[in-house]
Amino acid sequence: METRVPEIADGVYRLSTFVPDVSPDGFTFNQFLIDAEEPMLFHTGQRSLFPAVAAAVGRIVPMERLRWIGFGHVEADECGAMNAWLAAAPNAVIVHGRLACDVSLNDLADRPPRALADGEVLDLGGKRMRWLDTPHVPHGWEAGAFYEETAATLFCGDLLTHTGDPAPITEADVLGPAVAADEMFGAMSLAPSSGETLRRLARLAPRTLALMHGSSFAGDCARALTGLGDYCERRIAAAET
Ligand SMILES: [Fe+2]
Ligand SMILES: [Fe+2]
Numbered sequence: 001m002e003t004r005v006p007e008i009a010d011g012v013y014r015l016s017t018f019v020p021d022v023s024p025d026g027f028t029f030n031q032f033l034i035d036a037e038e039p040m041l042f043h044t045g046q047r048s049l050f051p052a053v054a055a056a057v058g059r060i061v062p063m064e065r066l067r068w069i070g071f072g073h074v075e076a077d078e079c080g081a082m083n084a085w086l087a088a089a090p091n092a093v094i095v096h097g098r099l100a101c102d103v104s105l106n107d108l109a110d111r112p113p114r115a116l117a118d119g120e121v122l123d124l125g126g127k128r129m130r131w132l133d134t135p136h137v138p139h140g141w142e143a144g145a146f147y148e149e150t151a152a153t154l155f156c157g158d159l160l161t162h163t164g165d166p167a168p169i170t171e172a173d174v175l176g177p178a179v180a181a182d183e184m185f186g187a188m189s190l191a192p193s194s195g196e197t198l199r200r201l202a203r204l205a206p207r208t209l210a211l212m213h214g215s216s217f218a219g220d221c222a223r224a225l226t227g228l229g230d231y232c233e234r235r236i237a238a239a240e241t
Contacts, residue, residue, distance in 0.1 A: 003049075003056040006168040008216045009151050009208050011035040011127065015056045017049055018165045023184065025164040029077055032155060032210050033060055034148065037125025038067035040095075042146060042155045043212060044081040053081070054088060063089045068114075068122065070095045070129070072157030073143040074104045077212070083110045095122060097133050100142035121149070129155075136191035137198060147204055154206035158187060159198075160224060162214035171219040174211070175227040181213075182231070190236050198229030 008014045013033040020026040031043040031053055039061045045053045057066065066089040071078040082094055086109065094113035096105055101115040116122060116131035123129075128149040135141045138158040146155040162177035163184075182188050191197075202225035209217040209224065217224060 003052040004168075005033075005056050005059065008032075008169045008210065009153050012148070012151070012153060012208075012210065013060055014168050014210070014216060015045075015053055016168065017045070017052060023163040023181075027163055028165060028213055030210075030212050030214075030216075031057075033057055034124060034127050034129070035060060036127040039065055040068035040070060040122075040124055040127075040129065041066060041085070041092075042210070043071050043077070043157070044069060044079050044085050046076045046080040047084060050081040050084045054085075064091060066092045068093060068095050068124065068129075070122075070146055070155075072134075072145055072155070072212075073138075073140045074100055074108070075140075078157065082108070086110045095131075097131055097142060097144040099133070099135075100144075103142055118144075122146075126150070132201065134197050134201070135193070136189040137194050138187060139189045145201065147206065152205070152207040153210055154201060154204060154208070154221065155210045156201065156225075157212045159201075160209065160211050160214070160217065160228060161185070161187065162211075164214070166215040168216060169208075169218055170215040171217070172215075174209075174215060174217045174219070175224050175231075177214070178224075178228065179231050188228075188232055190232055190239070192236065194232040194236075195229035198225050198232065202226045202229070
């Protein structure tokens with residue numbers, strides 16, 4: 001498997017590995033490297049991807065410089081390789097919202113994680129990563145996202161997931177492909193709060209959405225997030241009737 005590394009925003013690199021046998025169209029697993037005084041990796045990838053992703057990161061920053069490792073929730077594609085990263089990057093610290101640390105990461109991670117409150121900013125030096133709790137969006141109660149304030153990039157993980165091996169970044173519609181993918185996977189939790197949680201992200205008015213599966217999006221981000229919230233609420237309403 002080959003991991004490709006285009007830059008999708010200033011100092012933000014998308015590490016993308018295409019796996020053809022997940023879904024009929026195949027599926028991308030994307031990590032993001034945020035280059036700053038204290039570089040941060042967002043998503044570790046699964047343990048099986050570690051050799052390819054580590055080699056790709058090493059082409060941009062030496063392992064010794066990697067300072068932070070974040071992700072949006074506790075699942076293998078988000079954080080399966082975290083302990084391999086902690087072993088390879090001696091100065092790196094896991095960073096996540098408080099709930100994931102209390103429930104899982106204080107136990108799972110080989111070094112103590114840094115816990116962030118909702119709205120707290122992690123200053124990377126040149127980039128500012130604000131943590132946002134998004135319980136049950138896209139799935140677990142510990143879920144959250146990072147919003148990089150200087151370039152208005154939302155690292156939104158599984159939100160707007162779509163299949164195939166599309167361009168690294170697009171302004172074309174991603175909501176339609178994301179709804180089609182979710183109708184196939186059923187990955188979005190349908191909590192009563194999901195619509196408002198997605199509208200809260202939309203109100204940030206991001207300029208770029210860094211998606212874990214599929215193209216990053218540089219179109220009308222607020223509209224895409226609001227549309228995903230509307231989709232969740234339509235499904236909840238349909239289940240109630
Ligand atoms: Fe997930
Ligand atoms: Fe994912």
